[in-house]
Amino acid sequence: MDVTRRKLLKLAGLGALGLTAGKYAKVFANDAFTETTLSEIGTGKRWAMVVDVRKCLVKEDCRECINACHITHNVPNIGNTKDEIKWIWKEDFENVFSDQENHYLKENLKDKRIPIFCNHCDNPPCVRVCPTQATWKREEDGIVMMDWHRCIGCRYCIVACPYGSRSFNWQDPRPFIDNINSEFPTRSKGVVEKCTFCEKRLAEGKQPACVEACKEKALVFGNLNDQNSEVRKLLKENFSLRRKPGLGTEPEIYYLV
């Protein structure tokens, strides 16, 4: 067989294409999104919380969940909004669901304070920006965790989080904690903190502190991957809202209104 230069180049080109074909096929066959969603449904748990706003608003000035959380986790009460540290807090309905933009909001929701938390997003922007991997999404149950040992206090995550769920310790928080719970660490100056979905209590087989504290039973916690869980039942039977779903963060706190 006589091989001309032209033929050789053609064959080489085809060969190179063949070698990379596997990778091309992968790119075109399934995009990253379907891949992750499928793997999540297939394995383990996906913790989520349903907040029944109707029940929550029965007692409007109630702070049971906030107090329980903040006592359990040694969250300081600094007393000014500039430095404040918050794991659970309340905002007006209009601000919590700022993308609803309805001028004629239902009477019983107007100017009402709604409890908000870290949303433990399926696609957490805070995790993407963290330069030290001090925050990450746990593959086994979807909790967006923090390693306070590793946080360098750069505050990228605070900028990235569209929900304001993260607080920064501008000073040593210890003097601002009334009763220190020795079972749980405090944080130090220069560290970011947020709700951890009570992963320590979950490991002990307990419900999160806020869920346990709510007398109206307005907070329901459970596994979204379990079809028979209470959260799935509530979401099946009720219309629910999530905060800023258009951003694609896939928050896992659902509000029934």
Place this chain on the structure above:
Amino acid sequence: MYDSGKIIIGIIIFIALFTFPTWYLFTSGEAAPMPDLVYPENEDQKECVYSAEYMRASHMDLLNEWRDIVVREGKRTFTTTAGKKFEMSMTNTCLGCHSNKAQFCDQCHNYLEVNPYCWDCHVDPSQLENQ
């Protein structure tokens, strides 16, 4: 050399002062105070998670390892070579027996002038009782 007398006397005084801690110890015969540890008197838990020799040399490595396993992998139980199970927690397990931090941890840390920052966040329960 100009002013050689003053300079030589100055150097001698300087060396004498600079080496004072060393020769004072040799001449007075007193050793520097050694760390004075108080060991826990825990009736139902006499053995630590590892031998005392290992803990003395490597407790900091063990604590770092526990930290990573608990926070990163979410596992909380530690099994000793004897098969005993412990919660991997400095405040609850270590200080559960070694309840007097000032008479135990601080003794060697002060002697060696090391300042571990564990306590910036982790709570010493005995400190809380004093408040």
